[in-house]
Amino acid sequence: MSTAEETAGGEAQPWGEVTPDAARRLLLAAVEAFAERGYHATTTRDIAGRAGMSPAALYIHYKTKEELLHRISRIGHEKAVEILRTAARSEGGPAERLADAVSSFVRWHAGGRTTARVVQYELDSLGPDARAEILALRRQVDAEVRGIIEEGVRSGDFDVTDVQGTTVAVLSLCIDVARWFNLDGPRTPEQVGELYADLVLRMVGARRAGAAQR
Amino acid sequence: MSTAEETAGGEAQPWGEVTPDAARRLLLAAVEAFAERGYHATTTRDIAGRAGMSPAALYIHYKTKEELLHRISRIGHEKAVEILRTAARSEGGPAERLADAVSSFVRWHAGGRTTARVVQYELDSLGPDARAEILALRRQVDAEVRGIIEEGVRSGDFDVTDVQGTTVAVLSLCIDVARWFNLDGPRTPEQVGELYADLVLRMVGARRAGAAQR
DNA sequence: ACCGCCACTAAGCGCCCGCTCACCCTTGCC
DNA sequence: GGCAAGGGTGAGCGGGCGCTTAGTGGCGGT
Numbered sequence: 355m356s357t358a359e360e361t362a363g364g365e366a367q368p369w370g371e372v373t374p375d376a377a378r379r380l381l382l383a384a385v386e387a388f389a390e391r392g393y394h395a396t397t398t399r400d401i402a403g404r405a406g407m408s409p410a411a412l413y414i415h416y417k418t419k420e421e422l423l424h425r426i427s428r429i430g431h432e433k434a435v436e437i438l439r440t441a442a443r444s445e446g447g448p449a450e451r452l453a454d455a456v457s458s459f460v461r462w463h464a465g466g467r468t469t470a471r472v473v474q475y476e477l478d479s480l481g482p483d484a485r486a487e488i489l490a491l492r493r494q495v496d497a498e499v500r501g502i503i504e505e506g507v508r509s510g511d512f513d514v515t516d517v518q519g520t521t522v523a524v525l526s527l528c529i530d531v532a533r534w535f536n537l538d539g540p541r542t543p544e545q546v547g548e549l550y551a552d553l554v555l556r557m558v559g560a561r562r563a564g565a566a567q568r
Numbered sequence: 569m570s571t572a573e574e575t576a577g578g579e580a581q582p583w584g585e586v587t588p589d590a591a592r593r594l595l596l597a598a599v600e601a602f603a604e605r606g607y608h609a610t611t612t613r614d615i616a617g618r619a620g621m622s623p624a625a626l627y628i629h630y631k632t633k634e635e636l637l638h639r640i641s642r643i644g645h646e647k648a649v650e651i652l653r654t655a656a657r658s659e660g661g662p663a664e665r666l667a668d669a670v671s672s673f674v675r676w677h678a679g680g681r682t683t684a685r686v687v688q689y690e691l692d693s694l695g696p697d698a699r700a701e702i703l704a705l706r707r708q709v710d711a712e713v714r715g716i717i718e719e720g721v722r723s724g725d726f727d728v729t730d731v732q733g734t735t736v737a738v739l740s741l742c743i744d745v746a747r748w749f750n751l752d753g754p755r756t757p758e759q760v761g762e763l764y765a766d767l768v769l770r771m772v773g774a775r776r777a778g779a780a781q782r
Numbered sequence: 783a784c785c786g787c788c789a790c791t792a793a794g795c796g797c798c799c800g801c802t803c804a805c806c807c808t809t810g811c812c
Numbered sequence: 813g814g815c816a817a818g819g820g821t822g823a824g825c826g827g828g829c830g831c832t833t834a835g836t837g838g839c840g841g842t
Contacts, residue, residue, distance in 0.1 A: 392693070394606055394608035394609040395608040395693070397800080398800060399799085409821095410802080411819080413800090413802075475747075479606070519755070519760070519763045520763075523741060527740060530740040533744075549734075553737055556773060559770065611830085612829080612830060613830095623791090627830090
């Protein structure tokens with residue numbers, strides 16, 4: 355009876371907050387269509403059709419096609435910030451928290467690949483104002499990961515010379531999962547999350563905790 | 569007088585092989601436009617305009633807009649395979665060759681970001697036949713990197729449990745450079761190449777050569 | 783001088799896009 | 813039952829899209 359959290363496909367559903375039911379169905383249809391064909395190649399008729407409505411129905415709930423992308427992008431980025439913030443603020447040393455951040459962030463990109471693709475790769479399709487808003491959220495994402503790495507360096511747990519460069523690389527690695535991951539492939543999102551957490555700990559030269567090398 | 573190799577911007581120009589001069593100018597204009605706005609958001613009028621021609625001129629040299637993307641994608645992927653093959657077949661141990669492969673691959677993605685963006689991110693805009701052809705080239709790219717890592721594991725230079733997973737991660741890291749790298753940013757392509765080579769050597773647990781960990 | 787050749791253009795065809803508008807059902811309140 | 817509200821539809825608008833076609837201008841060969 356409470357808000358559903360998962361579909362059978364394993365895709366997370368943070369769309370409970372989208373309030374009129376028809377608006378949510380349209381948004382979900384837009385996510386699917388944008389992920390499959392890209393924003394510019396998707397027609398409003400396609401979105402409405404997937405939601406089982408006429409083309410005009412879209413404009414009752416959204417002013418333009420771009421507003422759909424904007425809403426999707428903002429909700430997705432807020433979720434991303436939340437995931438990383440939770441990991442960053444959890445208990446344990448820098449290594450545990452970095453591993454936690456990477457594995458949960460990767461699980462989100464792999465399991466919710468449809469959503470993550472739109473969120474991470476359609477940013478340039480937004481207008482200047484909307485893009486500026488989203489970029490502010492991205493800076494928060496960067497800051498969370500950089501914070502963990504900085505702390506690990508200070509405490510001596512990590513051995514990193516270029517903190518900002520390593521932060522970019524870690525985030526890049528996680529984000530790009532949305533591009534190549536395939537739900538029908540040989541790995542589960544959990545497995546990729548574990549593998550990537552291990553790889554990232556190696557990248558920062560973590561001295562203990564979960565490194566499990568050799 | 570010989571074929572130019574670089575522009576002022578530092579963008580490599582492997583387009584010397586595109587033979588009629590007008591066809592090359594159109595292809596270059598298409599690369600720019602596709603990279604800036606994406607394939608579907610780019611109009612044939614825009615491409616022709618950038619090349620200083622009328623919209624119809626495009627169809628003298630290319631059958632369709634998609635043929636432009638196909639040609640760009642194939643030439644770019646062939647260049648990518650060549651870069652990795654050269655590094656993989658060079659002298660030195662697995663660590664040197666892997667570092668060489670990563671740094672040159674990253675340099676290509678960063679310096680030729682315009683081209684690399686189109687090559688790496690517009691694959692889905694191709695039709696089934698063209699996409700299949702490009703995917704074959706991608707498998708060669710994967711095989712080159714996997715080969716180096718396998719050899720390093722066999723020789724004991726690397727400590728990697730999941731060779732295929734690590735290969736995917738290494739390539740993913742390099743490819744995603746084309747998404748975030750900015751020529752006006754604080755790093756040169758060479759610096760990113762060096763940083764990434766170091767990070768990748770850490771990922772594979774390289775025991776010597778270039779690791780330079782404190 | 784003449785012509786054939788062909789890269790290139792001006793104009794435009796047919797199509798489908800994002801989006802709008804006039805209208806139609808239900809639903810809930812009195 | 814009357815009626816306002818609002819989610820939904822069918823038809824269609826203006827426009828820009830990919831691409832075509834008839835014609836043009838300049839150049840090389842004889």
